[in-house]
Amino acid sequence: MARQSRTQGGHPEPTPPLGFRERLGAMANVPQFLAAIWRTSRTLTVLDLGLRLVRALLPVATLFVGKLIIDEVTRLIRGGALSGGVLDYEHLWWLLGIEFALAVGADLLGRVVSLVDSLLSELYANRTSIELMQHAASLDLEDFEDADLQDRLDRARRQVAGRSGMLSQLFGQAQDIVTMASFAIGLAVYTPWLILLLLVALVPAFLGEIHFNARSYAVNYEWTPERRELDYLRMVGASANTAKEVKSFGLNPFLIERFATLSRAMYAANRRIAVGRASWGGLFTTVGTLGYYGAYALIAWRTVHGEFSIGDLTFLSASFRRLRTLLDGLLSGFSQLAGQALYLEDLFSFFRIQPEILSPKDARPFPVPVREGFRFVDVGFRYPGAERWAVRHLDFTLRAGEVLALVGENGAGKTTIVKLLSRLYDPDEGQILLDGHPLAEYDLEELRAHIGVIFQDFVRYYLQAGENIAVGRIDARDDKIRIEDAAARSMADEVIGKLPKGYDQMLGKFFKGGVDLSGGEWQKIAIARAYMRAAPLLILDEPTAALDARSEYGVFQRFKDLSAGKTAVIISHRFSTVRMADRILVLGNGHVVEVGSHEELVAAGGQYAELFELQAAGYR
Structure with missing residues (x-):
């Protein structure tokens, strides 16, 4: 049946989620994304997470060793000044060696993590691209003729590559959470109130990022048709396939102007968001900086009054600064991740679209040989969104072993019959029988494997x-x-x-x-x-339009000879070719007007005879 773009369960395509709750709700896509990463490579996923866990603990360990070094240096200076004796540097050298090892380890781990990330991201992009192609191949032809679905497919394609970086971001945030927790524990031991101050300073920036990410997604979502048009104009304006006609008709100025107009409109929409993000972001960053230096001043004050050592001052100030940076990045990253999750919905919603033309359970095998043929019983069909019926009340039989020609003016329903025979579409009314059984009862792949069809717009x-x-x-x-x-x-x-x-x-x-x-x-x-x-059924749907009359006659003469014993359908506007068919079906406005051989139809003096005479007159 004709229908709109639909997801599994028949639900229409959702509108872009823009509310705060809906934006956070989009995070429900993250587990599905992680599951896809896990399926891509379990080994690399475990290795990536393990390395990141170790790397997450290195910053606080390095900072704490730095505190110990400062305290040791302070102790040595004081000890030497008081006693005037020989200083023991062994403990200091050990601490310096440990810090050096931690620095080298952090650098090496960072390089290995980047390598694993890149490998895993590429594998994910490749695997998802294959899954996207496989799923697209399973969809109905009707879906590909739906502009809304084309928009969804375009967004899904972009997300395959566009979301690969999300893996590194997501795992990086998990790493930062572990690092943050370790810094927070260190701060909590000394001054737990600093953490509260930090949160108050950064929450506004977090909410601002979520808002502008959602607005950015909304613009990308709403402008999908225009973005596809830009891609099309870019292709038409600079393509070998179109260059001759574009140059001959002088279309370049028109195409360039249209591209410029659309691109300017898209730029204006994106610029508004970018300016708003930069303005509010600057304000929120200033608030965060004030919070940091206020905390820094309080730590310095308590150090001067002997509550903290110089090493404690260094550790606390550096921890607070790192924690602020991490928390700022985490909140900003979370808002970006929520935005990324909105884009993931574009990909996963495409995977939820399900075909309606499927093989039934316990499907019938294709009959070899075909004994009775194909029979159209009161068949009616109209294309999705169309008010006019493409064909209706079709009743005819394509007999086994015969060559049937379809004749009619453009739009008469010839190609629609071919699509229904190939089960690229199912009728909206009536049914098509193959050897007495509905076509829908047969295995779909086997049915198409036994039909050889060449369309006029072949690839x-x-x-x-x-x-x-x-x-x-x-x-x-x-x-x-x-x-x-x-x-x-x-x-x-x-x-x-x-x-x-x-x-x-x-x-x-x-x-x-x-x-x-x-x-x-x-x-x-x-x-x-x-x-x-x-195949036992051969269909040629006007695939010889570019051949001259002699070449087309030769092709179809050979086709008739070589298709002996097979069922065949020919669509052609040339009556020299059509007359070779065993029977001719004349269509008009989606209905069967006449049926018979060439001689019978000419003698009947109906529509076929009229069309034949018009064409013959052109050669006189």
Whole structure:
């Protein structure tokens, strides 16, 4: 049935969460993100966390050893001044050696952690990209023709790479929490009230960061269609595929102006947020600095009055400064993490979209051979969001072993019938039977594997010539004999024979060394894919539009000869080709208007005869 973009359970796409509670609620995505990291590599994840735990304790240990060194130096100075004797430096050297070892260890650990982070991030990005491609492949064709879903897919793609850095940030914050806890314990032993002062100074900055991160996400969310348009304009304005027409029509000024207008609007929206963040951030930072120096002054005052040693002063002031920096970073990082979690929703919500066209349990195997054929029983279908029916009340049979041609003006429903036969869509009304059983009862993958279909808008793959043919049956891509046979059947062998590297030649100008083909040559390559499939049902949906009349006639004559004993569907505007079919189905406004052979339809003097006469008159 036609429907809107939907997630699992049929819920529509959520609006971007902007409330404080909703922003914090987005943190529920973090466990799912961590689970994905764990699945990526358990070994690297455990190693990363273990190294970070050790690294988290090094700062407070280094600072405490520094306090001991200062106290030892102070003791030595006082001892020497009082006694005038020889000083014992052994304890001081040991402390200096320990601090040196801690400094070297911290540096080495930092490098190893960065290495593990980068490896784990890359593995995560690669794995998630594969999962994204796999999930996209499972979705219905209807989903890819939905602009809203295209926006969601675009956001999901961006988050695959964009959220890789979140791993380092998330693990870094966990490390900082451990470091903070150790510093807090040290401060609590001396002056627990400093921690309270610290929190009062930093909470406003934390709330400000959360606010501006949410606003930034809202702009990114709302401007997704415009950002996709910018990507499209950037591609059209500087692409080998569009260069000829863009230059011929003088479109560059128009495309550049449109890009400039959109990009200026996006810049203005982002600038407002950036200016607000910088202004309020400066104010909040000043408040935090005042809090730090107020605490520093109090520690210095108590040291002067003998409550703390010089080493204690150094340890406490440095601990407070480090704790302030860590807490500031943690609160800021948490607000950023909440923002990152909003973006994670873009990725995970895409994974929650579920296809509706699926194989049923205990699915029927595809019948080999097909005995009765395909029967459309009062079939009706309209595309999502469309008021007009693409086809309705269709009743006809595609008999096993016959070649059926579909004829009609543009929009008559010819390609829709092909999509319904391939079960790229399911009917909204009626049903399609295969050998007397509903098409929906058959295994979906097996059904499509037994149908060889080439559409008018076939894909030009920037792969080797042999691989371009092999995509028709990709699991047989190493079968050179099969590839060459398919090329000979479609007359693509003549095209490939002229290429410098033959079947190993890279096609298209996208990659270095590639050779581009003419439209007709590309079409012969595409038709070879249908023969490569060797399916019992072959469908050619106007894939020869770029061929001249003689070449098209030759292709279809060979197609008719080579498809003997197979069921086939041909769509073409050329009646010299259509007349080779066993039967012709004439469509008009989504309905079957006439059915019969070429001779029968011409003799009937109906719509087919009229279209035939119009085309024939053009050749006189």
